[in-house]
Amino acid sequence: MQEERVPSARVENHTLMLDGEWNIAHFRDVQMALKQLPKQDLADLRELVIDRLHSIDCSAATELMEYVPADTILTLAAPPDNDTPQVSDEPDSQRQRHLRLLYTVAESLAAETDAEPTPYRFGDGLARFGKWVSERSRHQWQQTTLLLSFIGLTLVRTLVLVVLPHRWRLTSFFVHIQQAGLQAIPIVALLTFLVGAVVAFLGATVLEDFGATIYTVDLVAYAFMRELGVLLAAILLAGRTASSFTAQIGAMKVNQEIDALRVQGIDPIEVLVIPRLLALLIMLPLLTFVGIVSGILGGMVVSVLSLDISTGQFLRIVQAIPERHLYLGLAKAPLFAAVIAIIGCLEGFKVKGNARSVGEHTTSSVVQAIFIVILFNAIAALFFMEMGW
Numbered sequence: 168m169q170e171e172r173v174p175s176a177r178v179e180n181h182t183l184m185l186d187g188e189w190n191i192a193h194f195r196d197v198q199m200a201l202k203q204l205p206k207q208d209l210a211d212l213r214e215l216v217i218d219r220l221h222s223i224d225c226s227a228a229t230e231l232m233e234y235v236p237a238d239t240i241l242t243l244a245a246p247p248d249n250d251t252p253q254v255s256d257e258p259d260s261q262r263q264r265h266l267r268l269l270y271t272v273a274e275s276l277a278a279e280t281d282a283e284p285t286p287y288r289f290g291d292g293l294a295r296f297g298k299w300v301s302e303r304s305r306h307q308w309q310q311t312t313l314l315l316s317f318i319g320l321t322l323v324r325t326l327v328l329v330v331l332p333h334r335w336r337l338t339s340f341f342v343h344i345q346q347a348g349l350q351a352i353p354i355v356a357l358l359t360f361l362v363g364a365v366v367a368f369l370g371a372t373v374l375e376d377f378g379a380t381i382y383t384v385d386l387v388a389y390a391f392m393r394e395l396g397v398l399l400a401a402i403l404l405a406g407r408t409a410s411s412f413t414a415q416i417g418a419m420k421v422n423q424e425i426d427a428l429r430v431q432g433i434d435p436i437e438v439l440v441i442p443r444l445l446a447l448l449i450m451l452p453l454l455t456f457v458g459i460v461s462g463i464l465g466g467m468v469v470s471v472l473s474l475d476i477s478t479g480q481f482l483r484i485v486q487a488i489p490e491r492h493l494y495l496g497l498a499k500a501p502l503f504a505a506v507i508a509i510i511g512c513l514e515g516f517k518v519k520g521n522a523r524s525v526g527e528h529t530t531s532s533v534v535q536a537i538f539i540v541i542l543f544n545a546i547a548a549l550f551f552m553e554m555g556w
Contacts, residue, residue, distance in 0.1 A: 173196055174189045174196050174197050178204060181211050181213040182234070183212050184219065185219065187219075189223040189224070193227075197230055201234050209234055223268060231272075233276075238424060243349075247451050262492075293441070313513070314510070317509060318509055321444065324441060339442040344440070347408045348450025350452075351403065351454060352457055353402060355400050355461070358458075359457075360461040360465040361463065362399060364468060366386065366391075366395070368385065371383045371470075381484075383470060383476075384467075384480075390462075392492040394496065400542075401540045401543075402537055404447070405507050409511035412511030413528055415523060417518035417524070420516065421518065446506075452501065452527075455497055467481045495556060503544075506540060506543065510535050510536045514528040514535070
């Protein structure tokens with residue numbers, strides 16, 4: 168059995184001489200041997216001798232180079248010549264391996280020491296901001312291109328199915344009508360009722376100073392017919408249904424069910440996207456109408472209880488409002504429905520093979536759907552105003 172050689176180190180004539188086994192098994196002895204060396208002798212080192220070094224590994228080499236002065240590290244920064252004469256009784260190949268390991272560790276530590284932080288210069292913050300904007304713009308352009316491609320693919324698949332009734336997924340269609348539409352009626356009605364009451368309170372508070380509280384009825388009716396009815400219904404559907412679509416399709420992708428559909432020759436767009444899209448195209452106008460009626464009812468309750476406006480008077484004022492305002496609000500519903508359905512399904516197809524990706528894309532689908540719905544609603548409002556509608 169080979170006897171273990173305890174690591175040792177001594178300094179003679181500005182030369183550090185190593186002996187023993189410098190490895191992880193004797194790491195504590197390595198540290199003790201280096202700590203016992205006088206600091207002044209270490210500061211004056213000019214040469215490192217490893218003739219009697221039996222073995223060395225990365226941990227011991229790193230610890231050793233922490234004690235060796237910088238000029239010695241630079242001396243070791245070049246690999247040894249192949250014709251280096253053999254020293255002591257150790258094989259030359261073993262000495263070469265020890266030297267190369269020390270050179271490698273020395274170069275690594277020297278690189279870390281030389282890597283000083285770049286001083287701040289005027290304009291660096293602006294440059295970083297510009298780089299961030301450029302990266303985000305490139306990413307957003309890629310996402311927009313993907314969204315437009317998905318819209319085109321869905322439209323083509325839908326047009327093909329129109330002339331192929333035997334491929335219609337009626338069961339899936341009615342299931343999504345129930346889940347995405349009918350089950351959302353109570354929450355849409357409740358929310359719009361409360362918002363209608365709040366709008367009536369705010370309108371009465373402002374108009375009371377001018378003795379024009381009667382115009383609170385017009386404020387509530389116009390707001391919900393043109394804007395709030397469709398907007399609140401779409402936002403609720405974006406948070407409730409778009410996230411559901413993304414989670415369902417994302418879970419199918421994680422479980423490789425979508426791959427199984429493709430293997431069987433079934434188009435995932437035809438099975439998963441089109442029934443959801445058609446269901447929302449039908450149900451969001453209905454939910455918008457429910458929201459408009461509920462919001463006006465909320466305003467009527469406040470008007471009757473707080474503003475001394477009778478129910479008959481309230482209804483007569485509402486009936487005098489032109490019907491085109493109702494139609495303008497309902498006309499935006501199909502566009503919002505298409506946006507919500509397509510974004511929800513697309514984010515589901517983007518999901519990678521893990522549960523974390525499902526959560527990330529579910530959040531992304533809700534944020535994108537709500538943002539685009541509000542953006543399109545603002546654009547539509549400006550367009551209607553310019554057209555005088």
